[in-house]
Amino acid sequence: MDNITKLVDTFKEQGLLLPIWYEDGAIKVLDQIKLPFVEEVYTFTDVRQVADSIRTMVLRGSGAVGCAGAYGMLLAAIQYRGGKQDIFEAAGLLKSTRPTAVNLMKTVDEVVQAVKDAPEDGIADAVELAVCNILSRYLAYEHALGEYGADLIQDGDNILTHCHSGALAGSGYGGRALSVIRKAHEQGKKIHVYSSETRPYLQGARITVYELQKFGIAHTLITDGMSGYLMQLGKIQKAVVGSDRVAANGDLLNKVGTYMHAVAARENGVPFYTATSSHTIDLSLARGLDIEVEYRGEQEVLSIAGHRIAPEGIRALYPLFDVTPCRLISGIITERGIVRAPYTENIKALFSK
Amino acid sequence: MDNITKLVDTFKEQGLLLPIWYEDGAIKVLDQIKLPFVEEVYTFTDVRQVADSIRTMVLRGSGAVGCAGAYGMLLAAIQYRGGKQDIFEAAGLLKSTRPTAVNLMKTVDEVVQAVKDAPEDGIADAVELAVCNILSRYLAYEHALGEYGADLIQDGDNILTHCHSGALAGSGYGGRALSVIRKAHEQGKKIHVYSSETRPYLQGARITVYELQKFGIAHTLITDGMSGYLMQLGKIQKAVVGSDRVAANGDLLNKVGTYMHAVAARENGVPFYTATSSHTIDLSLARGLDIEVEYRGEQEVLSIAGHRIAPEGIRALYPLFDVTPCRLISGIITERGIVRAPYTENIKALFSK
Numbered sequence: 029m030d031n032i033t034k035l036v037d038t039f040k041e042q043g044l045l046l047p048i049w050y051e052d053g054a055i056k057v058l059d060q061i062k063l064p065f066v067e068e069v070y071t072f073t074d075v076r077q078v079a080d081s082i083r084t085m086v087l088r089g090s091g092a093v094g095c096a097g098a099y100g101m102l103l104a105a106i107q108y109r110g111g112k113q114d115i116f117e118a119a120g121l122l123k124s125t126r127p128t129a130v131n132l133m134k135t136v137d138e139v140v141q142a143v144k145d146a147p148e149d150g151i152a153d154a155v156e157l158a159v160c161n162i163l164s165r166y167l168a169y170e171h172a173l174g175e176y177g178a179d180l181i182q183d184g185d186n187i188l189t190h191c192h193s194g195a196l197a198g199s200g201y202g203g204r205a206l207s208v209i210r211k212a213h214e215q216g217k218k219i220h221v222y223s224s225e226t227r228p229y230l231q232g233a234r235i236t237v238y239e240l241q242k243f244g245i246a247h248t249l250i251t252d253g254m255s256g257y258l259m260q261l262g263k264i265q266k267a268v269v270g271s272d273r274v275a276a277n278g279d280l281l282n283k284v285g286t287y288m289h290a291v292a293a294r295e296n297g298v299p300f301y302t303a304t305s306s307h308t309i310d311l312s313l314a315r316g317l318d319i320e321v322e323y324r325g326e327q328e329v330l331s332i333a334g335h336r337i338a339p340e341g342i343r344a345l346y347p348l349f350d351v352t353p354c355r356l357i358s359g360i361i362t363e364r365g366i367v368r369a370p371y372t373e374n375i376k377a378l379f380s381k
Numbered sequence: 382m383d384n385i386t387k388l389v390d391t392f393k394e395q396g397l398l399l400p401i402w403y404e405d406g407a408i409k410v411l412d413q414i415k416l417p418f419v420e421e422v423y424t425f426t427d428v429r430q431v432a433d434s435i436r437t438m439v440l441r442g443s444g445a446v447g448c449a450g451a452y453g454m455l456l457a458a459i460q461y462r463g464g465k466q467d468i469f470e471a472a473g474l475l476k477s478t479r480p481t482a483v484n485l486m487k488t489v490d491e492v493v494q495a496v497k498d499a500p501e502d503g504i505a506d507a508v509e510l511a512v513c514n515i516l517s518r519y520l521a522y523e524h525a526l527g528e529y530g531a532d533l534i535q536d537g538d539n540i541l542t543h544c545h546s547g548a549l550a551g552s553g554y555g556g557r558a559l560s561v562i563r564k565a566h567e568q569g570k571k572i573h574v575y576s577s578e579t580r581p582y583l584q585g586a587r588i589t590v591y592e593l594q595k596f597g598i599a600h601t602l603i604t605d606g607m608s609g610y611l612m613q614l615g616k617i618q619k620a621v622v623g624s625d626r627v628a629a630n631g632d633l634l635n636k637v638g639t640y641m642h643a644v645a646a647r648e649n650g651v652p653f654y655t656a657t658s659s660h661t662i663d664l665s666l667a668r669g670l671d672i673e674v675e676y677r678g679e680q681e682v683l684s685i686a687g688h689r690i691a692p693e694g695i696r697a698l699y700p701l702f703d704v705t706p707c708r709l710i711s712g713i714i715t716e717r718g719i720v721r722a723p724y725t726e727n728i729k730a731l732f733s734k
Contacts, residue, residue, distance in 0.1 A: 064692035222698075225682070225690070227580060227604035233683075233691045241692060249682055249697040251580035253605035253638025257703035260640070260670070285606025287613070288641045295644050317613070329578070329602055330586075332685040337578070338586045339417035339594060344602040345575075350610035 029053065029152075032102065035160050039167070044200030045242055047092040048078075048099050055103050057081045057096075060088055060196055064238040075104040075118045082125040082132070089197020090272075090308065091166060091204075094131030097122050098162040101139035105155035112151065115143050130307055135162050166199035169305060169363035170207045177208030177268065177303055177361040183217045185265040188255050188293075190224045191283035192231035193270025193303065194239040204270040204303040206239060208361060213245045221247040222264060224255055226283060228328040228346060252285045256292035267293050268361075271304040278354030278371025279316025284347050290356040299358040306362040309375055316351035324348050382406065382505075385455065388513050392520070397553030398595055400445040401431075401452050408456045410434045410449075413441055413549055417591040428457040428471045435478040435485070442550020443625075443661065444519060444557075447484030450475050451515040454492035458508035465504065468496050483660055488515050519552035522658060522716035523560045530561030530621065530656055530714040536570045538618040541608050541646075543577045544636035545584035546623025546656065547592040557623040557656040559592060561714060566598045574600040575617060577608055579636060581681040581699060605638045609645035620646050621714075624657040631707030631724025632669025637700050643709040652711040659715040662728055669704035677701050 032050045039046060048057050051071075055078055059068040070086070072078050078100040081087045087096050104118030119140045126132050139158045146154035181187065187209060194206035202210035212219055221240055225233035233249055240247040250258070258264050267289055273281040280286065280302050293300040313319060329344035331337060338344070360367040364381060367374045385403045392399060401410050404424075408431055412421040423439070425431050431453040434440045440449050457471035472493045479485050492511045499507035534540065546558035555563035565572055574593055579585035586602055593600040603611070611617050620642055626634040633639065633655050646653040666672060682697035684690055691697070713720040717734060720727045 065689075224606075225580070227578070227606065230690055237695045238692050241694060247695075249691055249695055251605065251638070251682055251699075253577075253580065253641055254698065254700065254703075256641040256644060257637060257674075257700055258698075260704065284610060285604070288606055288609040288645050291609060291644050291648050292641050321610075329604055333688055333690060335686055335688055336418075337583055337686060338602055339591050341594060342590045342600075342602055345607065345611075346604075347607065347610055350607075351613065 029106070029156060031160050032156050035163060039200060045195035045239060046200040047087055047089070047196045048096050050099065050102065053106060055099050057087050058196065059086050060235065061086055064234050072103065073107070075100050075107060076121065078103055079121050079125050082122070089192070089203060090129060090131050091170070091198030091305070092196060093126060093129050094135045095163060095166060095199050097132040097135035098139060098159045101136060102155055102159045105152045109152065112143055115151070116140060134307070138162060163199060167201060170198055170201040170203065171211070172363040173204065173303060173305070173361055174202060174207035174211030176366050177301070178211035178215055180299070180301065180359070180361070180366070181208065181212035181217055181219060181266060184219070185217070186220045186222060186263055188222045188224065188264045188267040188289060189236060190232065190269045190286050190289055191226045192235040194236055196235060196239065197270070204305065205268045206236070208268050208303050209245060210243055213243065219245065221245055222250050222255065222258060223247055224250055224252045224285065224289065226285060227252055228332070230333070231283070252288070255289050256295070259292055259296035259298050264298055267298055267300040269302055271302045271308050272349055273313065273319070274302070274304055274309040274360060275313040275316045275318070276309075276311045276372060276375060277315050278357060278360060278367070278369070278375060280352040280354070280357060281316055281319060281321075281349045282352065284350045287350040287352045290352040294356050300356060301359050301361055302357060303361040306364050306378060311375070311379070316353065319351070321350070322348045382459070382509060384513050385509050388516060392553060398548035398592060399553040400440055400442070400549045401449050403452065403455060406459060408452050410440050411549065412439050413588065414439055417587050425456065426460070428453050428460060428474065431456055432474050432478050435475070442545070442556060443482060443484050444523075444551030444658065445549060446479060446482050447488045448516060448519060448552050450485040450488035451492060451512045454489060455508055455512045458505045462505065465496055468504070469493060484658075487660070491515060516552060520554060523551055523554040523556065524564070525716040526557060526656060526714055527555060527560035527564030529719050530654065531564035531568055533652070533654065533712070533714070533719070534561065534565035534570055534572060534619060537572070538570070539573045539575060539616055541575045541577065541617050541620040541642060542589060543585065543622045543639050543642055544579045545588040547589055549588060549592065550623070557658065558621045559589070561621050561656050562598060563596055566596065572598065574598060575603050575608065575611060576600055577603055577605045577638065577642065579638060580605055581685070583686070584636070605641070608642050609648070612645055612649035612651050617651055620651055620653040622655055624655045624661050625702055626666065626672070627655070627657055627662040627713060628666040628669045628671070629662070629664045629725060629728060630668050631710060631713060631720070631722070631728060633705040633707070633710055634669055634672060634674070634702045635705065637703045640703040640705045643705040647709050653709060654712050654714055655710060656714040659717050659731060664728070664732070669706065672704070674703070675701045
């Protein structure tokens with residue numbers, strides 16, 4: 029495992045904030061549930077532990093889950109030396125943890141193909157090579173996306189972001205939205221970020237500001253209802269958020285609260301961008317409102333970090349995502365370039381590049 | 382104190398939810414900080430205790446603070462039997478607790494005038510009469526405002542409200558926004574209320590849903606970032622919020638987060654109303670953005686109900702109010718009637734009625 033060891037060393041030298049990595053024959057995973065107060069790192073020697081960490085959201089974010097698929101397969105190859113069938117079973121287990129996670133399917137399948145193609149005595153080497161390729165490619169995507177997006181950021185900009193679309197949700201550089209912000213910062217642009225806390229689960233207050241602090245980027249935490257007022261006062265120049273899914277017409281599905289930031293941005297002439305992997309664009313989804321948004325348990329809204337805030341007997345609602353219509357979006361920043369309106373045509377063009 | 386005793390009895394028979402009342406020679410105050418988990422009622426026999434309860438926000442809301450000014454004066458008259466000067470000093474003390482609270486100034490001054498006009502041996506009776514008049518008038522305002530506003534509500538409406546503009550912030554019927562809602566409910570209209578939690582201080586999650594529960598009105602708690610999505614889905618037909626101040630041009634100052642609900646409402650064709658006492662309309666304030674909004678301590682944003690949510694070293698921002706431009710407001714519901722655009726003219730007309 030010399031190659032993966034070296035690759036992880038270079039990742040660390042580059043100042044990446046890794047959600048998952050290889051070390052001394054095992055897989056290390058940072059517990060994102062315990063952040064920001066406890067930085068607990070688990071050492072896994074069984075692929076089932078990696079699968080559990082995906083299932084329980086200890087590790088989360090579409091890019092990070094893709095990496096975890098690759099690392100899970102690497103651990104399976106180490107664990108089941110010699111048996112292709114065992115590794116294929118591990119692949120099935122990993123994919124079953126999040127059947128709708130496109131990146132997870134793709135990275136696991138890519139390693140499965142490498143196993144199929146490998147000679148019986150070269151399985152571990154083949155898996156290691158495939159995993160290194162995946163991780164390097166994921167990182168290159170983040171840098172490319174960051175470069176494209178950073179061109180949109182001006183010196184002195186105050187940038188709004190919502191939820192967490194950062195390094196720990198990606199492969200360690202900055203994920204999606206925070207790759208744009210981190211790249212602009214590294215280019216020497218003096219920027220400041222407003223992170224909206226993102227109730228009910230507080231990803232902004234817990235993880236986004238944690239990463240911005242690690243990266244040395246100036247930032248201020250606000251509640252979800254404050255961005256509009258700050259825009260009115262001229263205190264926000266850009267908005268950049270991640271995406272959970274982009275429809276073929278450019279409609280954006282992202283964490284609930286995104287839409288209201290976008291509406292406030294339009295009202296105040298603030299450009300509103302989403303940063304996303306081109307894989308997140310779903311050509312089979314005609315428009316955003318066609319999708320049935322998942323509703324989570326009301327308990328998240330009724331309490332905060334386990335502390336009840338509302339009286340007993342109160343009902344609550346928790347739609348996980350909302351839909352931002354494409355007309356409110358100034359551009360979709362991807363690793364292949366920036367897509368602008370008209371989105372239906374330009375998204376098609378992006379994929380035919 | 383027979384008259385005030387009888388008046389409070391009729392208030393209770395009418396199902397009022399009183400923030401403050403007279404009972405057996407003392408003043409009772411419900412602790413709004415401990416709500417909704419503890420319903421603690423204090424018994425005050427010293428006007429300084431009433432003053433403290435205003436200062437510490439145990440009792441809050443513009444209408445409730447006005448009532449507290451009257452009750453504080455009543456307690457002073459009971460406490461300092463015989464001495465006009467002592468009562469005038471108590472008036473100064475009460476007014477000093479919230480020097481910008483218009484209602485507090487007005488009710489205290491009204492009782493002071495009654496003391497001045499009273500014969501030496503009739504001070505207590507004069508104060509009692511003045512206090513009964515104030516309380517009855519305040520309640521009549523809530524009913525009148527509620528009647529006007531309820532005309533705007535249709536059977537089957539889902540109504541969004543933000544922060545707390547209810548009975549405990551008023552004189553016990555429903556304050557401002559909740560008087561509209563309560564009246565519509567009492568008219569037999571089948572309505573349902575979405576209460577947005579109102580971070581950072583959670584007035585919506587703690588107090589508004591508590592009142593709706595008491596009044597038997599169907600309701601659901603949401604986070605501040607969810608209203609827009611529910612409007613997109615056609616699940617909200619009206620929005621009614623209170624107001625901290627209305628400018629001469631109709632711009633609305635209200636708890637931060639109001640503006641984003643209003644922008645989302647406009648985007649989705651949902652009528653957006655504010656319910657307010659005509660006293661809250663400040664003719665000396667030309668437009669909302671002219672006012673310097675108060676910023677509170679960042680601690681409120683960094684923690685929730687005393688529990689830290691963000692990492693150490695993070696900075697946050699807490700503008701107490703935001704400004705909703707008059708063009709986003711469908712009408713201003715007052716006890717004198719509903720004011721509609723063009724606001725500058727129609728607000729002037731309201732006061733010349």
